[in-house]
Amino acid sequence: MSTGSFTVSQPLNYRGGKRVQPADGSGTEEAYEPATGRVIATFQCSGEKEVDLAVQSAKAAFKIWRKKSGMERSRILLEAARIIRERRDEIATVETINNGKSIFEAGFDIDISWQCLEYYAGLAGSMAGEHVQLPGGSFGYTIREPLGVCVGIGAWNYPFQIAVWKSAPALACGNAMIFKPSPFTPVSVVLLAEIYTEAGVPPGLFNVVQGGAATGQFLCQHRDVAKVSFTGSVPTGKKIMELSSQGIKPVTLELGGKSPLIIFSDCDIENAVKGAMMANFLTQGEVCCNGTRVFVQREILDKFTEEVVKQTQKIKIGDPLLENTRMGPLINRSHLQRVLGFIEQGKKQGAKVLCGGDLYIPEDPKLKDGYYMKPCILGNCKDDMTCVKEEIFGPVMSILPFDTETEVLERANDTTFGLAAGVFTKDIQRAHRVVAELQAGVCYINNYNVSPVELPFGGYKMSGFGRENGRVTIEYYSQLKTVCVEMGDVESVF
Ligand SMILES: NC(=O)c1ccc[n+]([C@@H]2O[C@H](COP(=O)([O-])OP(=O)(O)OC[C@H]3O[C@@H](n4cnc5c(N)ncnc54)[C@H](O)[C@@H]3O)[C@@H](O)[C@H]2O)c1
Numbered sequence: 001m002s003t004g005s006f007t008v009s010q011p012l013n014y015r016g017g018k019r020v021q022p023a024d025g026s027g028t029e030e031a032y033e034p035a036t037g038r039v040i041a042t043f044q045c046s047g048e049k050e051v052d053l054a055v056q057s058a059k060a061a062f063k064i065w066r067k068k069s070g071m072e073r074s075r076i077l078l079e080a081a082r083i084i085r086e087r088r089d090e091i092a093t094v095e096t097i098n099n100g101k102s103i104f105e106a107g108f109d110i111d112i113s114w115q116c117l118e119y120y121a122g123l124a125g126s127m128a129g130e131h132v133q134l135p136g137g138s139f140g141y142t143i144r145e146p147l148g149v150c151v152g153i154g155a156w157n158y159p160f161q162i163a164v165w166k167s168a169p170a171l172a173c174g175n176a177m178i179f180k181p182s183p184f185t186p187v188s189v190v191l192l193a194e195i196y197t198e199a200g201v202p203p204g205l206f207n208v209v210q211g212g213a214a215t216g217q218f219l220c221q222h223r224d225v226a227k228v229s230f231t232g233s234v235p236t237g238k239k240i241m242e243l244s245s246q247g248i249k250p251v252t253l254e255l256g257g258k259s260p261l262i263i264f265s266d267c268d269i270e271n272a273v274k275g276a277m278m279a280n281f282l283t284q285g286e287v288c289c290n291g292t293r294v295f296v297q298r299e300i301l302d303k304f305t306e307e308v309v310k311q312t313q314k315i316k317i318g319d320p321l322l323e324n325t326r327m328g329p330l331i332n333r334s335h336l337q338r339v340l341g342f343i344e345q346g347k348k349q350g351a352k353v354l355c356g357g358d359l360y361i362p363e364d365p366k367l368k369d370g371y372y373m374k375p376c377i378l379g380n381c382k383d384d385m386t387c388v389k390e391e392i393f394g395p396v397m398s399i400l401p402f403d404t405e406t407e408v409l410e411r412a413n414d415t416t417f418g419l420a421a422g423v424f425t426k427d428i429q430r431a432h433r434v435v436a437e438l439q440a441g442v443c444y445i446n447n448y449n450v451s452p453v454e455l456p457f458g459g460y461k462m463s464g465f466g467r468e469n470g471r472v473t474i475e476y477y478s479q480l481k482t483v484c485v486e487m488g489d490v491e492s493v494f
Pocket residue numbers: 153154155156157158180181182183211212213214215216217220231232233234235236237239240253254255256257287288289391393419
Protein backbone atom coordinates (compact mmCIF):
# COMPACT_ATOMS: atom_id res chain seq x y z
CA MET A 1 0.00 0.00 0.00
CA SER A 2 1.37 3.45 -0.84
CA THR A 3 0.66 6.87 0.61
CA GLY A 4 -2.39 8.54 -0.95
CA SER A 5 -4.28 5.39 -1.93
CA PHE A 6 -6.08 4.12 1.19
CA THR A 7 -9.76 4.70 1.96
CA VAL A 8 -12.15 2.92 4.31
CA SER A 9 -15.66 2.17 3.16
CA GLN A 10 -16.62 -0.51 5.70
CA PRO A 11 -18.40 0.47 8.96
CA LEU A 12 -16.04 1.42 11.79
CA ASN A 13 -18.23 0.43 14.71
CA TYR A 14 -17.87 -3.14 15.93
CA ARG A 15 -20.58 -4.86 17.94
CA GLY A 16 -21.62 -8.46 18.57
CA GLY A 17 -18.60 -9.80 16.68
CA LYS A 18 -19.00 -7.80 13.46
CA ARG A 19 -18.68 -4.36 11.88
CA VAL A 20 -21.96 -2.43 12.10
CA GLN A 21 -23.33 0.98 11.24
CA PRO A 22 -24.30 2.77 14.48
CA ALA A 23 -27.99 2.52 15.39
CA ASP A 24 -28.10 6.27 16.01
CA GLY A 25 -25.71 9.17 15.64
CA SER A 26 -24.52 12.39 17.22
CA GLY A 27 -22.89 14.00 14.18
CA THR A 28 -20.47 12.96 11.46
CA GLU A 29 -16.66 13.01 11.54
CA GLU A 30 -13.96 12.69 8.92
CA ALA A 31 -10.65 10.94 9.49
CA TYR A 32 -7.55 12.06 7.59
CA GLU A 33 -4.29 10.75 6.27
CA PRO A 34 -1.89 13.30 7.82
CA ALA A 35 0.76 12.60 5.16
CA THR A 36 -1.46 13.98 2.38
CA GLY A 37 -4.35 15.76 4.08
CA ARG A 38 -6.81 13.40 2.32
CA VAL A 39 -10.03 12.22 3.94
CA ILE A 40 -9.77 8.44 4.35
CA ALA A 41 -13.01 7.76 6.23
CA THR A 42 -16.30 9.45 7.02
CA PHE A 43 -18.25 8.03 9.91
CA GLN A 44 -21.14 8.71 12.24
CA CYS A 45 -20.40 9.33 15.91
CA SER A 46 -22.35 6.88 18.05
CA GLY A 47 -25.36 8.16 19.98
CA GLU A 48 -26.89 7.01 23.25
CA LYS A 49 -28.80 4.13 21.63
CA GLU A 50 -25.70 2.68 19.94
CA VAL A 51 -23.73 2.99 23.17
CA ASP A 52 -26.49 1.11 24.98
CA LEU A 53 -26.51 -1.63 22.33
CA ALA A 54 -22.74 -1.99 22.70
CA VAL A 55 -23.11 -2.27 26.48
CA GLN A 56 -25.85 -4.92 26.14
CA SER A 57 -23.69 -6.86 23.71
CA ALA A 58 -20.72 -6.67 26.10
CA LYS A 59 -22.88 -7.76 29.05
CA ALA A 60 -24.01 -10.88 27.20
CA ALA A 61 -20.43 -11.79 26.27
CA PHE A 62 -19.20 -11.10 29.81
CA LYS A 63 -21.56 -13.79 31.16
CA ILE A 64 -19.77 -16.38 29.01
CA TRP A 65 -16.21 -15.04 29.37
CA ARG A 66 -16.20 -14.69 33.16
CA LYS A 67 -17.00 -18.40 33.52
CA LYS A 68 -13.94 -19.46 31.56
CA SER A 69 -10.85 -20.50 33.46
CA GLY A 70 -7.78 -18.30 33.31
CA MET A 71 -6.06 -20.92 31.14
CA GLU A 72 -8.95 -20.91 28.64
CA ARG A 73 -8.80 -17.11 28.39
CA SER A 74 -5.03 -17.30 28.12
CA ARG A 75 -5.18 -19.57 25.06
CA ILE A 76 -7.48 -17.16 23.22
CA LEU A 77 -5.35 -14.12 24.07
CA LEU A 78 -2.24 -15.96 22.89
CA GLU A 79 -3.98 -16.67 19.61
CA ALA A 80 -4.84 -12.95 19.28
CA ALA A 81 -1.16 -12.14 19.92
CA ARG A 82 -0.14 -14.65 17.25
CA ILE A 83 -2.49 -13.12 14.66
CA ILE A 84 -1.25 -9.58 15.43
CA ARG A 85 2.33 -10.79 14.98
CA GLU A 86 1.43 -12.43 11.70
CA ARG A 87 -0.36 -9.27 10.44
CA ARG A 88 2.23 -6.86 11.89
CA ASP A 89 3.08 -5.06 8.66
CA GLU A 90 -0.53 -4.64 7.55
CA ILE A 91 -1.62 -3.21 10.94
CA ALA A 92 1.45 -0.95 11.10
CA THR A 93 0.64 0.35 7.62
CA VAL A 94 -2.91 1.28 8.61
CA GLU A 95 -1.58 2.94 11.78
CA THR A 96 0.93 4.96 9.78
CA ILE A 97 -1.65 6.06 7.23
CA ASN A 98 -4.10 7.29 9.86
CA ASN A 99 -1.64 8.65 12.47
CA GLY A 100 1.33 9.86 10.41
CA LYS A 101 4.07 8.15 12.46
CA SER A 102 6.81 6.47 10.43
CA ILE A 103 6.23 2.86 9.41
CA PHE A 104 9.52 2.03 11.13
CA GLU A 105 8.06 3.17 14.46
CA ALA A 106 4.55 1.83 13.86
CA GLY A 107 6.05 -1.66 13.53
CA PHE A 108 7.48 -1.35 17.06
CA ASP A 109 4.08 -0.19 18.36
CA ILE A 110 2.53 -3.36 16.97
CA ASP A 111 5.33 -5.49 18.47
CA ILE A 112 4.67 -3.99 21.90
CA SER A 113 0.97 -4.72 21.37
CA TRP A 114 1.36 -8.48 20.78
CA GLN A 115 3.92 -8.63 23.59
CA CYS A 116 1.35 -7.02 25.90
CA LEU A 117 -1.21 -9.68 24.98
CA GLU A 118 1.33 -12.46 25.54
CA TYR A 119 2.22 -10.98 28.92
CA TYR A 120 -1.38 -10.84 30.19
CA ALA A 121 -2.17 -14.23 28.67
CA GLY A 122 0.66 -15.47 30.90
CA LEU A 123 -0.90 -13.89 33.99
CA ALA A 124 -4.51 -14.94 33.26
CA GLY A 125 -3.99 -18.46 34.58
CA SER A 126 -2.40 -17.35 37.84
CA MET A 127 -5.03 -14.89 39.03
CA ALA A 128 -5.73 -16.11 42.52
CA GLY A 129 -6.75 -15.05 46.00
CA GLU A 130 -5.45 -16.25 49.36
CA HIS A 131 -6.49 -18.64 52.08
CA VAL A 132 -6.53 -17.34 55.66
CA GLN A 133 -6.81 -19.67 58.65
CA LEU A 134 -9.17 -18.42 61.42
CA PRO A 135 -9.70 -19.69 65.03
CA GLY A 136 -11.54 -22.96 65.65
CA GLY A 137 -10.88 -24.41 62.22
CA SER A 138 -12.82 -21.65 60.49
CA PHE A 139 -11.17 -19.99 57.58
CA GLY A 140 -11.54 -17.32 54.96
CA TYR A 141 -10.48 -16.97 51.38
CA THR A 142 -10.39 -14.26 48.77
CA ILE A 143 -11.28 -14.48 45.10
CA ARG A 144 -10.13 -12.00 42.47
CA GLU A 145 -13.17 -11.40 40.23
CA PRO A 146 -13.63 -9.33 37.08
CA LEU A 147 -15.42 -5.98 37.25
CA GLY A 148 -17.83 -6.45 34.33
CA VAL A 149 -18.14 -4.17 31.29
CA CYS A 150 -15.12 -1.84 31.18
CA VAL A 151 -14.79 1.20 28.93
CA GLY A 152 -11.54 2.24 27.26
CA ILE A 153 -11.21 5.73 25.80
CA GLY A 154 -8.08 6.41 23.78
CA ALA A 155 -5.92 9.23 22.45
CA TRP A 156 -4.75 9.47 18.82
CA ASN A 157 -0.98 9.07 19.25
CA TYR A 158 -0.86 5.27 19.78
CA PRO A 159 -4.30 4.18 18.54
CA PHE A 160 -3.76 0.41 18.31
CA GLN A 161 -1.33 0.12 21.21
CA ILE A 162 -3.51 2.08 23.64
CA ALA A 163 -6.45 -0.21 22.80
CA VAL A 164 -4.27 -3.26 23.55
CA TRP A 165 -2.78 -1.79 26.75
CA LYS A 166 -6.36 -1.49 28.03
CA SER A 167 -8.06 -4.55 26.57
CA ALA A 168 -5.31 -7.14 27.22
CA PRO A 169 -5.40 -6.88 31.03
CA ALA A 170 -9.18 -6.27 31.00
CA LEU A 171 -9.90 -9.44 29.03
CA ALA A 172 -7.27 -11.47 30.89
CA CYS A 173 -9.13 -10.68 34.13
CA GLY A 174 -12.43 -11.86 32.63
CA ASN A 175 -14.01 -8.49 31.76
CA ALA A 176 -15.68 -7.30 28.56
CA MET A 177 -14.61 -4.00 26.99
CA ILE A 178 -16.10 -1.25 24.86
CA PHE A 179 -13.39 0.89 23.30
CA LYS A 180 -13.78 4.38 21.89
CA PRO A 181 -10.76 5.59 19.93
CA SER A 182 -10.06 9.23 19.18
CA PRO A 183 -12.18 10.47 16.25
CA PHE A 184 -8.85 11.40 14.57
CA THR A 185 -7.74 7.74 14.46
CA PRO A 186 -10.77 5.47 14.16
CA VAL A 187 -9.36 2.84 11.80
CA SER A 188 -6.85 0.43 13.38
CA VAL A 189 -8.79 -0.49 16.53
CA VAL A 190 -11.46 -2.20 14.40
CA LEU A 191 -8.71 -4.54 13.16
CA LEU A 192 -8.03 -5.42 16.79
CA ALA A 193 -11.74 -6.17 17.30
CA GLU A 194 -11.72 -8.49 14.28
CA ILE A 195 -8.58 -10.21 15.55
CA TYR A 196 -10.15 -10.88 18.96
CA THR A 197 -13.15 -12.45 17.21
CA GLU A 198 -10.94 -14.57 14.97
CA ALA A 199 -8.97 -15.67 18.05
CA GLY A 200 -12.15 -16.96 19.68
CA VAL A 201 -13.54 -14.42 22.17
CA PRO A 202 -17.35 -14.56 22.47
CA PRO A 203 -19.12 -12.09 20.12
CA GLY A 204 -19.57 -8.77 21.95
CA LEU A 205 -16.63 -9.19 24.32
CA PHE A 206 -14.72 -6.36 22.62
CA ASN A 207 -16.85 -3.70 20.93
CA VAL A 208 -15.85 -0.44 19.26
CA VAL A 209 -17.94 2.72 19.23
CA GLN A 210 -16.74 5.70 17.25
CA GLY A 211 -17.20 9.31 18.21
CA GLY A 212 -15.89 12.25 20.22
CA ALA A 213 -16.76 13.86 23.55
CA ALA A 214 -20.52 13.20 23.39
CA THR A 215 -20.07 9.48 22.71
CA GLY A 216 -17.44 9.28 25.45
CA GLN A 217 -19.85 10.87 27.91
CA PHE A 218 -22.61 8.36 27.09
CA LEU A 219 -20.13 5.59 27.84
CA CYS A 220 -18.93 7.03 31.15
CA GLN A 221 -22.50 7.67 32.32
CA HIS A 222 -23.97 4.30 31.36
CA ARG A 223 -25.21 2.55 34.51
CA ASP A 224 -23.94 -0.88 33.41
CA VAL A 225 -20.37 0.27 32.84
CA ALA A 226 -18.18 -0.87 35.75
CA LYS A 227 -14.93 0.98 35.03
CA VAL A 228 -13.42 3.62 32.75
CA SER A 229 -9.80 3.61 31.64
CA PHE A 230 -8.87 6.84 29.90
CA THR A 231 -5.81 8.00 27.98
CA GLY A 232 -5.78 11.64 26.96
CA SER A 233 -5.36 15.20 28.15
CA VAL A 234 -5.65 16.53 31.70
CA PRO A 235 -8.79 18.66 31.02
CA THR A 236 -10.66 15.67 29.53
CA GLY A 237 -9.36 13.45 32.36
CA LYS A 238 -10.99 15.78 34.88
CA LYS A 239 -14.32 15.50 33.03
CA ILE A 240 -14.09 11.70 32.86
CA MET A 241 -13.43 11.57 36.59
CA GLU A 242 -16.43 13.81 37.30
CA LEU A 243 -18.73 11.77 35.05
CA SER A 244 -17.53 8.46 36.46
CA SER A 245 -17.88 9.68 40.03
CA GLN A 246 -21.65 9.93 39.54
CA GLY A 247 -21.80 6.14 39.24
CA ILE A 248 -18.90 5.54 41.72
CA LYS A 249 -16.98 3.90 38.88
CA PRO A 250 -13.24 3.37 39.34
CA VAL A 251 -11.11 5.18 36.75
CA THR A 252 -7.61 4.81 35.42
CA LEU A 253 -6.27 8.11 34.08
CA GLU A 254 -3.23 8.17 31.77
CA LEU A 255 -2.82 11.89 31.15
CA GLY A 256 -0.29 14.38 29.83
CA GLY A 257 3.18 15.39 30.93
CA LYS A 258 6.06 17.84 30.76
CA SER A 259 8.77 15.53 31.89
CA PRO A 260 12.33 16.42 32.84
CA LEU A 261 15.42 14.75 31.41
CA ILE A 262 18.52 15.51 33.50
CA ILE A 263 21.91 15.17 31.86
CA PHE A 264 24.88 15.31 34.20
CA SER A 265 28.35 16.27 32.98
CA ASP A 266 29.72 12.79 33.86
CA CYS A 267 27.37 11.05 31.39
CA ASP A 268 28.28 9.25 28.20
CA ILE A 269 27.48 12.17 25.88
CA GLU A 270 26.76 10.06 22.83
CA ASN A 271 24.16 8.06 24.76
CA ALA A 272 22.73 11.21 26.33
CA VAL A 273 22.23 12.76 22.90
CA LYS A 274 20.53 9.61 21.63
CA GLY A 275 18.43 9.53 24.81
CA ALA A 276 17.35 13.17 24.40
CA MET A 277 16.26 12.45 20.83
CA MET A 278 14.32 9.35 21.92
CA ALA A 279 12.77 11.51 24.64
CA ASN A 280 11.56 14.16 22.20
CA PHE A 281 11.10 13.04 18.62
CA LEU A 282 9.32 9.67 18.53
CA THR A 283 5.89 9.95 16.85
CA GLN A 284 6.65 13.56 15.87
CA GLY A 285 6.99 14.43 19.56
CA GLU A 286 3.37 13.45 20.18
CA VAL A 287 4.18 11.23 23.16
CA CYS A 288 2.78 11.76 26.65
CA CYS A 289 5.92 10.77 28.56
CA ASN A 290 8.37 12.80 26.46
CA GLY A 291 11.28 14.39 28.32
CA THR A 292 10.81 17.82 26.80
CA ARG A 293 12.59 19.79 29.53
CA VAL A 294 16.18 18.77 28.91
CA PHE A 295 18.32 19.98 31.84
CA VAL A 296 22.02 19.92 30.89
CA GLN A 297 24.84 20.50 33.39
CA ARG A 298 26.65 23.68 32.39
CA GLU A 299 30.09 22.10 31.87
CA ILE A 300 28.79 20.08 28.91
CA LEU A 301 26.07 22.44 27.68
CA ASP A 302 27.88 23.58 24.52
CA LYS A 303 29.17 20.14 23.57
CA PHE A 304 25.79 18.46 24.17
CA THR A 305 23.85 21.19 22.37
CA GLU A 306 26.10 21.15 19.33
CA GLU A 307 25.79 17.37 18.98
CA VAL A 308 22.04 17.12 19.61
CA VAL A 309 21.37 19.89 17.06
CA LYS A 310 23.60 18.15 14.52
CA GLN A 311 21.79 14.81 14.98
CA THR A 312 18.33 16.41 14.94
CA GLN A 313 19.04 18.12 11.64
CA LYS A 314 19.79 14.71 10.16
CA ILE A 315 16.34 13.26 10.98
CA LYS A 316 14.75 12.12 7.74
CA ILE A 317 11.32 13.77 7.45
CA GLY A 318 8.80 12.79 4.78
CA ASP A 319 6.47 10.09 3.51
CA PRO A 320 5.85 7.98 6.63
CA LEU A 321 5.33 4.80 4.62
CA LEU A 322 8.91 4.87 3.32
CA GLU A 323 11.25 2.60 5.29
CA ASN A 324 13.99 5.23 5.74
CA THR A 325 11.66 8.00 7.02
CA ARG A 326 12.08 8.69 10.73
CA MET A 327 9.61 11.59 11.15
CA GLY A 328 6.22 11.85 9.47
CA PRO A 329 3.52 14.53 9.61
CA LEU A 330 1.76 15.73 12.76
CA ILE A 331 -1.79 14.52 13.38
CA ASN A 332 -3.69 17.43 11.76
CA ARG A 333 -3.39 21.01 10.59
CA SER A 334 -4.78 22.66 13.73
CA HIS A 335 -2.37 20.70 15.93
CA LEU A 336 0.54 21.67 13.64
CA GLN A 337 -0.44 25.33 13.97
CA ARG A 338 -0.69 24.98 17.74
CA VAL A 339 2.81 23.47 17.96
CA LEU A 340 4.26 26.22 15.74
CA GLY A 341 2.42 28.75 17.94
CA PHE A 342 4.30 27.48 21.03
CA ILE A 343 7.59 28.04 19.17
CA GLU A 344 6.59 31.60 18.17
CA GLN A 345 5.61 32.38 21.75
CA GLY A 346 8.87 30.87 23.00
CA LYS A 347 10.82 33.17 20.67
CA LYS A 348 8.89 36.19 21.96
CA GLN A 349 9.73 35.15 25.52
CA GLY A 350 13.46 34.95 24.69
CA ALA A 351 14.05 31.35 23.58
CA LYS A 352 16.44 30.86 20.66
CA VAL A 353 15.60 28.43 17.86
CA LEU A 354 18.73 26.30 17.42
CA CYS A 355 17.23 24.20 14.62
CA GLY A 356 13.92 23.48 12.88
CA GLY A 357 10.67 24.88 14.18
CA ASP A 358 9.24 25.76 10.77
CA LEU A 359 7.10 23.97 8.19
CA TYR A 360 8.64 21.21 6.13
CA ILE A 361 7.45 20.98 2.51
CA PRO A 362 8.29 17.57 1.02
CA GLU A 363 9.36 17.45 -2.63
CA ASP A 364 6.85 14.74 -3.53
CA PRO A 365 3.76 16.68 -4.84
CA LYS A 366 1.31 14.17 -3.31
CA LEU A 367 2.55 15.20 0.16
CA LYS A 368 2.08 18.95 -0.39
CA ASP A 369 -1.07 19.14 1.81
CA GLY A 370 0.42 17.08 4.65
CA TYR A 371 1.18 18.45 8.14
CA TYR A 372 4.97 18.39 8.31
CA MET A 373 7.38 20.45 10.39
CA LYS A 374 11.09 20.32 11.13
CA PRO A 375 11.97 19.05 14.63
CA CYS A 376 12.91 21.99 16.81
CA ILE A 377 15.44 22.60 19.57
CA LEU A 378 15.05 25.70 21.70
CA GLY A 379 18.03 27.16 23.56
CA ASN A 380 18.26 30.02 26.02
CA CYS A 381 15.17 28.64 27.77
CA LYS A 382 13.97 29.70 31.21
CA ASP A 383 11.74 27.69 33.55
CA ASP A 384 8.88 30.20 33.38
CA MET A 385 8.52 30.25 29.59
CA THR A 386 5.27 28.84 28.19
CA CYS A 387 7.18 26.37 25.97
CA VAL A 388 8.92 25.02 29.10
CA LYS A 389 5.83 24.86 31.31
CA GLU A 390 3.09 23.55 29.01
CA GLU A 391 2.74 20.26 27.16
CA ILE A 392 3.35 21.03 23.45
CA PHE A 393 2.86 17.46 22.16
CA GLY A 394 5.06 18.09 19.14
CA PRO A 395 8.74 17.80 18.15
CA VAL A 396 10.05 20.62 20.35
CA MET A 397 12.91 20.15 22.83
CA SER A 398 13.75 22.87 25.35
CA ILE A 399 17.33 22.93 26.67
CA LEU A 400 17.85 24.33 30.18
CA PRO A 401 21.31 24.66 31.78
CA PHE A 402 21.84 23.77 35.45
CA ASP A 403 24.73 23.78 37.94
CA THR A 404 23.99 21.49 40.91
CA GLU A 405 22.05 18.34 41.69
CA THR A 406 19.97 20.04 44.39
CA GLU A 407 19.07 22.89 42.07
CA VAL A 408 18.06 20.65 39.15
CA LEU A 409 15.88 18.42 41.33
CA GLU A 410 13.99 21.44 42.64
CA ARG A 411 13.43 22.71 39.10
CA ALA A 412 12.61 19.29 37.61
CA ASN A 413 9.85 18.74 40.19
CA ASP A 414 8.42 22.25 39.85
CA THR A 415 5.51 21.17 37.63
CA THR A 416 1.94 20.03 38.12
CA PHE A 417 2.69 16.99 35.91
CA GLY A 418 4.49 13.82 37.04
CA LEU A 419 4.39 11.24 34.28
CA ALA A 420 8.05 10.47 33.55
CA ALA A 421 11.63 11.61 34.15
CA GLY A 422 15.10 10.62 33.05
CA VAL A 423 18.68 10.89 34.24
CA PHE A 424 21.96 10.37 32.38
CA THR A 425 25.06 9.88 34.53
CA LYS A 426 27.81 7.29 34.98
CA ASP A 427 27.64 7.74 38.77
CA ILE A 428 25.39 4.89 39.92
CA GLN A 429 24.83 6.35 43.41
CA ARG A 430 23.83 9.69 41.95
CA ALA A 431 21.46 8.02 39.47
CA HIS A 432 19.50 6.27 42.22
CA ARG A 433 19.65 9.26 44.61
CA VAL A 434 18.19 11.50 41.90
CA VAL A 435 15.49 9.01 40.89
CA ALA A 436 14.46 8.68 44.55
CA GLU A 437 13.75 12.43 44.62
CA LEU A 438 11.99 12.73 41.24
CA GLN A 439 8.20 13.13 41.43
CA ALA A 440 7.34 10.94 38.45
CA GLY A 441 5.61 7.60 37.90
CA VAL A 442 8.13 6.31 35.35
CA CYS A 443 11.86 7.04 35.67
CA TYR A 444 14.60 6.13 33.21
CA ILE A 445 18.30 5.80 34.04
CA ASN A 446 20.60 6.16 31.01
CA ASN A 447 17.80 5.62 28.48
CA TYR A 448 14.40 7.10 27.66
CA ASN A 449 11.02 6.07 26.20
CA VAL A 450 11.50 2.35 26.19
CA SER A 451 8.25 0.53 27.09
CA PRO A 452 8.73 -3.06 28.25
CA VAL A 453 5.22 -4.38 28.92
CA GLU A 454 6.42 -6.11 32.10
CA LEU A 455 6.90 -2.70 33.77
CA PRO A 456 3.98 -0.60 35.08
CA PHE A 457 3.37 2.71 33.30
CA GLY A 458 1.52 5.71 34.73
CA GLY A 459 1.81 9.07 36.38
CA TYR A 460 2.09 11.02 39.62
CA LYS A 461 0.33 14.33 40.32
CA MET A 462 -1.85 15.65 37.48
CA SER A 463 -0.50 13.07 35.03
CA GLY A 464 -3.10 10.70 36.45
CA PHE A 465 -3.38 7.55 38.53
CA GLY A 466 -3.73 3.84 38.10
CA ARG A 467 -1.23 1.95 35.97
CA GLU A 468 -1.05 0.18 32.64
CA ASN A 469 1.19 -2.82 31.94
CA GLY A 470 2.97 -4.87 34.59
CA ARG A 471 1.44 -7.27 37.10
CA VAL A 472 -0.15 -4.46 39.15
CA THR A 473 -2.66 -3.65 36.38
CA ILE A 474 -4.51 -6.87 37.23
CA GLU A 475 -5.63 -5.02 40.37
CA TYR A 476 -7.14 -2.21 38.30
CA TYR A 477 -9.30 -4.61 36.28
CA SER A 478 -10.50 -6.89 39.09
CA GLN A 479 -12.10 -6.74 42.51
CA LEU A 480 -11.55 -8.79 45.60
CA LYS A 481 -14.29 -10.92 47.12
CA THR A 482 -13.78 -12.11 50.71
CA VAL A 483 -15.47 -15.33 51.81
CA CYS A 484 -15.66 -16.06 55.55
CA VAL A 485 -16.37 -19.73 56.42
CA GLU A 486 -17.60 -20.81 59.87
CA MET A 487 -16.74 -24.40 60.82
CA GLY A 488 -18.37 -24.34 64.26
CA ASP A 489 -21.60 -23.01 65.74
CA VAL A 490 -22.69 -19.39 65.62
CA GLU A 491 -21.73 -17.59 68.82
CA SER A 492 -24.50 -15.03 68.93
CA VAL A 493 -24.24 -12.01 71.18
CA PHE A 494 -28.06 -11.96 71.51
N1 LIG B 1 -0.34 9.02 29.95
C1 LIG B 1 -0.53 8.34 28.82
O1 LIG B 1 -0.38 7.12 28.78
C2 LIG B 1 -0.93 9.06 27.56
C3 LIG B 1 -0.80 8.40 26.34
C4 LIG B 1 -1.15 9.06 25.17
C5 LIG B 1 -1.62 10.38 25.22
N2 LIG B 1 -1.73 11.00 26.41
C6 LIG B 1 -2.20 12.41 26.47
O2 LIG B 1 -3.28 12.60 25.57
C7 LIG B 1 -3.30 13.93 25.10
C8 LIG B 1 -3.44 13.94 23.59
O3 LIG B 1 -4.49 13.14 23.20
P1 LIG B 1 -5.91 13.72 22.76
O4 LIG B 1 -5.73 15.06 22.13
O5 LIG B 1 -6.60 12.65 22.00
O6 LIG B 1 -6.63 13.93 24.18
P2 LIG B 1 -8.13 14.36 24.47
O7 LIG B 1 -8.23 14.47 25.95
O8 LIG B 1 -8.54 15.50 23.64
O9 LIG B 1 -9.01 13.11 23.95
C9 LIG B 1 -8.77 11.80 24.40
C10 LIG B 1 -10.04 10.98 24.19
O10 LIG B 1 -11.08 11.47 25.03
C11 LIG B 1 -12.28 11.65 24.28
N3 LIG B 1 -13.05 12.69 24.93
C12 LIG B 1 -12.94 14.04 24.76
N4 LIG B 1 -13.81 14.68 25.57
C13 LIG B 1 -14.47 13.72 26.27
C14 LIG B 1 -15.49 13.76 27.28
N5 LIG B 1 -15.99 14.91 27.73
N6 LIG B 1 -15.94 12.60 27.78
C15 LIG B 1 -15.44 11.42 27.34
N7 LIG B 1 -14.48 11.31 26.39
C16 LIG B 1 -14.00 12.45 25.86
C17 LIG B 1 -11.75 11.97 22.89
O11 LIG B 1 -12.74 11.77 21.91
C18 LIG B 1 -10.59 11.00 22.78
O12 LIG B 1 -11.03 9.71 22.45
C19 LIG B 1 -2.00 14.55 25.57
O13 LIG B 1 -2.23 15.36 26.69
C20 LIG B 1 -1.15 13.34 25.95
O14 LIG B 1 -0.15 13.60 26.88
C21 LIG B 1 -1.40 10.38 27.57
